[in-house]
Amino acid sequence: GQQVMQIPQYQHVQEGEDFTTYCNSSTTLSNIQWYKQRPGGHPVFLIQLVKSGEVKKQKRLTFQFGEAKKNSSLHITATQTTDVGTYFCAIPRGGSNYKLTFGKGTLLTVNP
Amino acid sequence: DAGVIQSPRHEVTEMGQEVTLRCKPISGHDYLFWYRQTMMRGLELLIYFNNNVPIDDSGMPEDRFSAKMPNASFSTLKIQPSEPRDSAVYFCASSLAGGAGQPQHFGDGTRLSIL
Numbered sequence: 415g416q417q418v419m420q421i422p423q424y425q426h427v428q429e430g431e432d433f434t435t436y437c438n439s440s441t442t443l444s445n446i447q448w449y450k451q452r453p454g455g456h457p458v459f460l461i462q463l464v465k466s467g468e469v470k471k472q473k474r475l476t477f478q479f480g481e482a483k484k485n486s487s488l489h490i491t492a493t494q495t496t497d498v499g500t501y502f503c504a505i506p507r508g509g510s511n512y513k514l515t516f517g518k519g520t521l522l523t524v525n526p
Numbered sequence: 527d528a529g530v531i532q533s534p535r536h537e538v539t540e541m542g543q544e545v546t547l548r549c550k551p552i553s554g555h556d557y558l559f560w561y562r563q564t565m566m567r568g569l570e571l572l573i574y575f576n577n578n579v580p581i582d583d584s585g586m587p588e589d590r591f592s593a594k595m596p597n598a599s600f601s602t603l604k605i606q607p608s609e610p611r612d613s614a615v616y617f618c619a620s621s622l623a624g625g626a627g628q629p630q631h632f633g634d635g636t637r638l639s640i641l
Contacts, residue, residue, distance in 0.1 A: 445626050456617060457569065459629035502569065511627030512557055513582055516569040 418505045420517030428525050433490040435520035437503035444506055446486045447514070448477060452499040457516075460488075493524050528552070530633035532618050538639045544606040547636045549618030550599055556623040559630060560593055560603050563615045575601065576623075608640045 419438045427433055437446065445464045449457040461470055463479035463486060470477045474497075476489045490497055500519040507515045531550040539545060551558045559574040573583040578595045586593070590609070595601040605612055615637050619630040 447627065447629070456632040456635050457619075457630075459631070462627060462629065464626050506627055508582070510582070511625075512559075512574060512576075512621065513571060514627075514630070515571075518568045 418503060418515055418517045420503055420520060422520055423518065424521045424523075426523045426525065427493050429495060430492050433493050433497070433522055434487055435501050435503075435522075436485065436487045437505075437517050438485045439505055441484070443483050444511065446479060447504045448486075448488055449502045449504060449516075450499050451502065451519070455499070457502060490522075493522070495524050495526050498522060498524050530618055530620050530631055532616075532633035532636050534636060535634060536637045536639075538641065539608060540641050541609050542607045543640075544604065545608045545612075545638060545640075547603040547616050547618075547638070549601045549603070549633060551601070551618070551620030552631055553599065554622070555620035555631070557621045557628075557630075558595060558601050559619040559621075560601070561617040561619065561632075563617060563635075564613075569617075572603070610640045613638055613640050 421436050445462055447462045448460040450460055451457045461477050466483050467481045468479040474491045478487045488501055500521045502519045503517045504514040507513055533548045557576055560572040561569055562572055563569045572585040573593045574581055575595045591605055593603045615635045617632050617635045619632040621628040621630045
């Protein structure tokens, strides 16, 4: 089935450093979603990217969708302790935009 | 507005027992999803419904698992009989309908431990 590779698996940074997580698919995607899950919490939707080469910003978070629509990245500028959590990308599969495959996630820890 | 509501939050039971997990989606949402999350396998879609009708149950691991949605405001996921390998966090999520996909709103989850 359709899969998505997400790297790195873990990332530990000092507060104020930048952070990036990447998702790569072997097939062209119609869209990609990003979620954040705090420790002990539930996934929370962050954003959806649809267009080739799309770049969207949410404060210190920058999301990109590759030109070929096969990869995506989430970049956090100047991390804060509130950024701690696992960041997941999710891609549609099986011809349905509702049937999502989630990446394994990148666990971000921030040292204050 | 109330989010997705799941119950119970925690469940500990012995293997062989029947387990029923409950979910109330966000009012007005057309889609309901059941996920399972483990360290080994990550977040997996088990089954999803559209307008109370099961659309895809290919993620349901075995016949011991069943899910129902008798009305737009309630769904259950049942495991009978339960086994230790079913221990996981089970999330329910709901979303609106939309062309390019819609955000999925997750409940707080049920942390299930089968002894």
